[in-house]
Amino acid sequence: MTAAALDRPATAAPRVRAALQDPPLVRTALIAVALGFVGLFLLLPLVAVFTEALSAGVGAYFAAISEPIARKAIELTLLVAAISVPANAVFGVAAAWAIARFEFRGKRLLVTLIDLPFAVSPVISGLVFVLLFGAQGWFGPWLAAHGVRIIFAVPGIVLATTFITFPFVARELIPLMQEQGAEEEEAALSLGASGWQMFRRVTLPNIRFGLLYGVVLLNARAMGEFGAVSVVSGHIRGVTNTMPLHVEILYNEYQSAAAFAVASLLALLALVTLVAKRALEWRMRRETGS
Amino acid sequence: MASARNRVLPGFGLTLGFAILYLSLLVLLPLSALFLRTASLSLADFAAAVASPRALAAYRLSFGASFAAAAVNAVFGLVLAWVLVRYRFPGRELVDAFVDLPFALPTAVAGITLTTLLAPNGWVGQRLQPLGIEAAYTPLGVTLALTFIGVPFVVRTVQPVLEDLEVEAEEAAASLGAGRLQTFRRVLLPTLWPALVTGSALAFARALGEYGSVVFISGNMPLRTEIVPLLIVTKLEQYDYAGATAIASVMLVASFALLFAINSLQAVGRRRLTGAGSEH
Amino acid sequence: MSVEVRQVWKRFGEFTALRDVSLHVEPGELLALLGPSGSGKTTLLRLVAGLERPDSGSIEFDGEDATSRSVRERRVGFVFQHYALFRHMTVFENVAFGLRVQPRARRGSDEDIRRRVHELLELVQLEGLARRMPTQLSGGQRQRVALARALAVRPRVLLLDEPFGALDARVRRDLRRWLRQLHDELGITSLFVTHDQEEALELADRVVVVNEGRIEQVGAPDEVYRRPATPFVFGFLGEANWLPTNIDGRKGSAGFRPDEIEISRAPLDGRAFAARVQRVQSLGPRAKLELVAESGALVQVELAAERARELALEPGAEVWAAPRELQVFFEDRVAS
Numbered sequence: 001m002t003a004a005a006l007d008r009p010a011t012a013a014p015r016v017r018a019a020l021q022d023p024p025l026v027r028t029a030l031i032a033v034a035l036g037f038v039g040l041f042l043l044l045p046l047v048a049v050f051t052e053a054l055s056a057g058v059g060a061y062f063a064a065i066s067e068p069i070a071r072k073a074i075e076l077t078l079l080v081a082a083i084s085v086p087a088n089a090v091f092g093v094a095a096a097w098a099i100a101r102f103e104f105r106g107k108r109l110l111v112t113l114i115d116l117p118f119a120v121s122p123v124i125s126g127l128v129f130v131l132l133f134g135a136q137g138w139f140g141p142w143l144a145a146h147g148v149r150i151i152f153a154v155p156g157i158v159l160a161t162t163f164i165t166f167p168f169v170a171r172e173l174i175p176l177m178q179e180q181g182a183e184e185e186e187a188a189l190s191l192g193a194s195g196w197q198m199f200r201r202v203t204l205p206n207i208r209f210g211l212l213y214g215v216v217l218l219n220a221r222a223m224g225e226f227g228a229v230s231v232v233s234g235h236i237r238g239v240t241n242t243m244p245l246h247v248e249i250l251y252n253e254y255q256s257a258a259a260f261a262v263a264s265l266l267a268l269l270a271l272v273t274l275v276a277k278r279a280l281e282w283r284m285r286r287e288t289g290s
Numbered sequence: 291m292a293s294a295r296n297r298v299l300p301g302f303g304l305t306l307g308f309a310i311l312y313l314s315l316l317v318l319l320p321l322s323a324l325f326l327r328t329a330s331l332s333l334a335d336f337a338a339a340v341a342s343p344r345a346l347a348a349y350r351l352s353f354g355a356s357f358a359a360a361a362v363n364a365v366f367g368l369v370l371a372w373v374l375v376r377y378r379f380p381g382r383e384l385v386d387a388f389v390d391l392p393f394a395l396p397t398a399v400a401g402i403t404l405t406t407l408l409a410p411n412g413w414v415g416q417r418l419q420p421l422g423i424e425a426a427y428t429p430l431g432v433t434l435a436l437t438f439i440g441v442p443f444v445v446r447t448v449q450p451v452l453e454d455l456e457v458e459a460e461e462a463a464a465s466l467g468a469g470r471l472q473t474f475r476r477v478l479l480p481t482l483w484p485a486l487v488t489g490s491a492l493a494f495a496r497a498l499g500e501y502g503s504v505v506f507i508s509g510n511m512p513l514r515t516e517i518v519p520l521l522i523v524t525k526l527e528q529y530d531y532a533g534a535t536a537i538a539s540v541m542l543v544a545s546f547a548l549l550f551a552i553n554s555l556q557a558v559g560r561r562r563l564t565g566a567g568s569e570h
Numbered sequence: 571m572s573v574e575v576r577q578v579w580k581r582f583g584e585f586t587a588l589r590d591v592s593l594h595v596e597p598g599e600l601l602a603l604l605g606p607s608g609s610g611k612t613t614l615l616r617l618v619a620g621l622e623r624p625d626s627g628s629i630e631f632d633g634e635d636a637t638s639r640s641v642r643e644r645r646v647g648f649v650f651q652h653y654a655l656f657r658h659m660t661v662f663e664n665v666a667f668g669l670r671v672q673p674r675a676r677r678g679s680d681e682d683i684r685r686r687v688h689e690l691l692e693l694v695q696l697e698g699l700a701r702r703m704p705t706q707l708s709g710g711q712r713q714r715v716a717l718a719r720a721l722a723v724r725p726r727v728l729l730l731d732e733p734f735g736a737l738d739a740r741v742r743r744d745l746r747r748w749l750r751q752l753h754d755e756l757g758i759t760s761l762f763v764t765h766d767q768e769e770a771l772e773l774a775d776r777v778v779v780v781n782e783g784r785i786e787q788v789g790a791p792d793e794v795y796r797r798p799a800t801p802f803v804f805g806f807l808g809e810a811n812w813l814p815t816n817i818d819g820r821k822g823s824a825g826f827r828p829d830e831i832e833i834s835r836a837p838l839d840g841r842a843f844a845a846r847v848q849r850v851q852s853l854g855p856r857a858k859l860e861l862v863a864e865s866g867a868l869v870q871v872e873l874a875a876e877r878a879r880e881l882a883l884e885p886g887a888e889v890w891a892a893p894r895e896l897q898v899f900f901e902d903r904v905a906s
Contacts, residue, residue, distance in 0.1 A: 022470055027377055034373040035385070037366045041438055042391050045403045048413065052406060095309040102302050110309070112553065116317055119549040121499025122397075123519040124538045127526065128320035131327055136531055138323055163316055182299060183654035186621055189641045190648040191668035192723055195300030201671070205658040217394075224396025227501035231523060244398035244502065251402045251506065260406075263399040270394040277394070278387045287657075298621055298641060 046267065053264040056257035064250075064261035072238045073246035073262070076154065080242060081222045084162040089215055092169025097203075099170075100177035101185075111174070114167050126160050126231025133159075152234030157242065160228040165221045169214035176210040179288075209287065213280040220273040224266055321542075328539040331532055339536035344512050345521065348537075352518040355429055356497035359436035364490040367444025368482070374445070375452040389446070392439045397502025404435050405506040427509030432517065435503045440493030447489030451482055488555045495548045499541070571632050571726040571759050572597045573618060578627030580613055587613040589783040591627075595727075595761065600753050602770035603763045605780035606806070611763045612731055614780065618761065619729050620644045631726065647720030647758075649730040653712045655704040661715050662700040665690055668723035690718040693752070710741040721756075730762035734769065746773055767807045771795060779803045801825060801899045811869045813843070815898060822900035826893035828872040833859070834890050835881060842892035845869060847883050859883065861891060 022030075054061055064070060095114060099107060117125065131137050133150035143150060150156045184206065188198040204211075226244040233240040241249065243266055250259035328336070339345065373379075374386050392400065407414045408425035418425055425431045455478070463473040501519040508515040516524075518541055525534035573595035580588040587610045595601055603611040616622040618629060620641035628637045636644055656664050663670075669683045677683075691697045694714040704712055713733060720728060733749070734742040750773050753760055764770050770777045771791040779786045779794060779802070787799040798804040801812075804825045811831075815824045832838065845861040848868075857878035859871040869891065883889070 022376070026470070030369055030373050031377060031379055033366070034370045037370065038385055038388060041441060042388055044413070045400065045407060045438065046391065046395075048403050048407055049399060052403070091309060091312045094305040094312075097301060098306040098309055101299050102306070104302075104306070110313070112549075113313055113317060115549065115553075116321075119495060119545040120321075121501065121519050121541060121545070123501050123522050124324070124499070124542060127522060127534060127538050128324045130526065131323045131531070131535065132320055134531075136529075159316075163320065166312075166316060183650050183652065184656055185299060186641070187648065187650060187654040187656070187719075188667065188671075189299070190619060190621070190646060191671065191719065192642055192645070193667070193671040194642070197671045198300070201667070202656055205656075220394050224394075224399070226396060226398040226401075227499075227519065230501070231526060244396050247398050247402060248506075256406070259402060263396075263402060266396045266399050270391065270396070270399075273394040274387055274390055277390065298623070 049260055049264050049267045052256065052260035054257075055260070060257055061261045061264075064255075064258035065265060067258075069238045069241075070246060070258075070262055073241045073243045074265070076157070076241065077223050077243045079154070080158050080161050081219055083158050084165055084222045085215060085219050087162055088166045088218055089169050089211065091166060092171075092173055092214060093207075093211065095170045096173035096177050096207075099174050101182055114170050117164050117167055122164060122225065122227025123231055125164050126228035129156055129160050129163070129232050151232050152236065153240060156232040157229050157240060160232045161222050161225050164225055164228050165218050168218040168221065169211065172210050172214035172217075173207055176207060180206055209280055209284045213277065213284065216273055216276045216280065220269065223269060324535060324539060324542065327531070327535045331536060335532060336536050339530075339533040340540050344516070345518075345537055347513045348516050348518045348521045351429060351432065351515065352498055355433040355436055355517075356494050356500075358433045359440050359497050360490045360494040362433075362437050363440040363444045363493045364486060367441065367489060367493075368448060368486060370441075371445045371448040371452055375449055390442050393442045397439070397500065398506075400438060400503040401435065401506040404431075404438060404503065408434065408507060426507055427511070427515060429515060431507040431509075432504050432515065435507050436497040436500060439500055439503050440497055443493035443496060444486065444489035447492065448482060448485045451485040455481060484555055484558050488552060491548065491552045491555065495545060495552065498548075499545065573727055573759065573761075574628075574630040574633070575614070575618065576628045576630070578614075578617060578624045578629070580610075580617060580622065580624050586783055588617070588624075591783070591785055593778060593785065593788070595759060596775075597759055598757045599775040600750070600760045600762070600773060602774035602777045603761060603780055604765070604767060604770040604777055604806070606765060608782075609780045610783040611765075611778075611780045615729050615731055615761060615763050618727070619646050619648050621648070645723065645726050647723065647725030647728045649713075649716045649720050649728070649733055651732040651735055653704075653716040655712055655715055655719075657704055659703075660700065661691070661696065661702050661704070661707070662687055664704070664715055665719045665722050667719060672723075686722060690722055693721070694718045708741075709737045710745060713737065713745065717752075721758075725758065728758045728760040730760065732763050732765070734766075735764075742769075749773065771807070779806065781806070798897055804897050804899075809870060809872075811867075811893075813863065813867060813869075814865070817898070817900075820900050820902065822898055824893075825897045825899070826895060828858075828870040830894045831869075831871050831873070832892040832894060833871060833873060833877070833881060833883075834892075835887075836890065838890045838892045840892060841896065842890045845889055845891050847885055847887045847889060849885060850878065850883055852878070861889070863891075 021027075065074075095110075098104075099111060130151055133139050133143060133156060135144065135151070137151070150159065184202050185198050188202045193201065223242075224244060225242075226248070229242055230245060230248070233242070233245060235241060235245060235249065237249070243262060247259050247263045247266070250256075250262065331339075370389065374382060374389075405426060406412050408418075408431050409415045410419055410424075410426065412426075415425055423430070425434060459477055460473055463477050468476065499519060501517075501523075504517055505520055508517060508520070510516050510520050510524075512521075518537065522534045522538050522541075525531075525537070573593075575591060575593040575595075578588055578591045579586070591610070591614060593614075603614060605611045613622060617624055620636075620639060620643075624637065628635055630636060631644070641648075656667065659667070665687045666683050669678065669686060672678075678686075687700070688697065691700060694717055696711060696714055696718070699707065699711065704715070707715065717730075717733075734745055737745065746769060762773070771794075774791060776789060777791055777794050778788045781802050787794050787803045789797075794803055795807050798807065801823060804810055809828050810825045811828060813824050813826075815822050832842075837844075843863055845863045847859060848862050849860040851858040852875055855875055857873055857875045859873070859878070861869040861871060863869055871891065881889070
């Protein structure tokens, strides 16, 4: 499936035999090129986030991230994640169960549909919700009549974020559950377990690391989403600005250090995500390897 | 035997029903709104929006820069994957974990950082200026930003294929007298080819729709450095819903075609590896 | 408990796994479902368990229709080919599982559960391994845990899917003997699936020979071996040679086993035929011969190495061969 590659477990240790060693010169050159590329394109930007954030001093740094509007942005980001992550996790588990354990017509279509948000530009993802719920959208008049605001308000942000991130858990669990097979669950049933007992005692424990992995990725994306949220939020300071949008505002107002200060929090989240991802990959590899 | 397990394992109706409901409400409904809105446009209006000089310039930039970025990532991604899988060196695990950074880092953060670095007074921009290279607010800057976000795609698609390669094939080539470069060209590259193309296609697809990383560095000058996603946002802000929708549907069709191509490529790659038809 | 399978059909898409299969299982007997892969024997076992549903036909337990009952309601003990142990639970928890998921009323105290689990672990000779995880066990040990787990809930029928298929030869033989002993001790009606005819003949009270979704024969091991109902049964239960026959105008095939042939240099009469030795292989105490009969048919012979030496056989030698036992199958009868 598209981008399944991104969730791949980490590389195992290299296993190259003596007859196949590349000449040392080639090896050094390739390693240098690879490290140079990584250093220039990945490490440099990361370091720059933090140096820029602290460029106005530590005091300014803390002022920027504790400033009331910044705090509101942080709260909104956390709220959106708190809603979209569990919702998509439940969907992911349900969809994976249906797809991995049963045969039915249209299964292929369902799987492709689940991949859809990965193919769609974030901006378009936001656009479609504007078309549905915006003032001139399908439901616009109805919503206005009932005093409900979705676009340019928090619900719209939640919807757009949920749309963007909904494949993560499903795509992680489907191959995992297919690989594990249904035998343990059949065994549980044959021993007298009810459907829920089987799910709670056998299915969930078996998929827990895959589930956590998907949740970690989902969370990172939910908190960092920019394009889709930008379209639906209306950029109302203190109300409909998530952290990424707040960063944009600060940057456009030439408050560079403050922008980077808030950005550094997101960068820290990214680093934590990378660490968690690695740790979970390692655990999952250990489980399937033994 | 994985044949019909319906009605023996529980929860089929519940889970499938829920999944379809969720999918319909969250995905199908919104997307159909887009296509229906587009369909309501007259052909003339549609053509005007979709083929205006500004739109055409935006397509050229988006497709061109995405392609260039994907190509760069194809080359360096292959090198990176090779180095990570085949060689041992201090910090290998660290670098391997780090490859995922563009995937974990919010696009806005990447956007402002790259802009700051590539601006005339930025760390990198400073060094490029004497060479007469301007990166910020140019198509070059756009391409560099798109390269950043595409790094993980090629690496992560090629790595598993490299890992699963049968070492015996290379040993056979060596025993028959092939040098390393020959072995690479004749034995390894053909096997890696589908993964390489798939990874590049994924990077291309991602770059095409990218907004946050690019919108800061591009300068967004119409007809020169305006990418398609930005064009859509601008039209929205001007309440030109019709125009925005029209262009969005063109992009969407391109994305779906790409998605389809990528899935087919992956099926080909899977068949090559396992010798069997794809599952599902 | 007796099991009755009546006229069951099962299809998977285009493929028909079982065609009009009927079977009666006596209470307390150990029944083998024997056949090649793809014959439908596992499907039949899973149908009895309730892990598959028949397209038509019925399944009865002790005369009561069980076809519509779920696997959970049937109270069968199922032992999977690859054990299907719960990988995140200890051996103890695996065996206790069936006891723990019972509704509160029937469950019994923790103490009761603990006693029963240890009772079972003792039965399968795995006491002391209660705290281990499945990954820390050998194949044979895992198999025994799977068995203990299935027995914990006192099933009315025990179903085993190629129980020893994934084990190496020595372990397989030991476990075979042990399973028979266990069955004799517990007396539970048991069905097991195997493709190994030696296993079926050694273990079972009765053997059901399955091929291409149909039952070819049901009978005691001796019966299916010595009085096979069809050429397939004959060929599957041991090595077979075939010669075309024509008796009183009826055409057919005669089958005979490689180790039931008399070989001699001098002409023999009766059923004997002339043949030339093509290959001689000496395998320790036995010798194997490949003969070519006048008709051109290849005949495999097995005999004591001593006898082969006596006859001074070598490639090219002309001999006479007389099968001691012939199974004749006429084309007209077999065709039905």
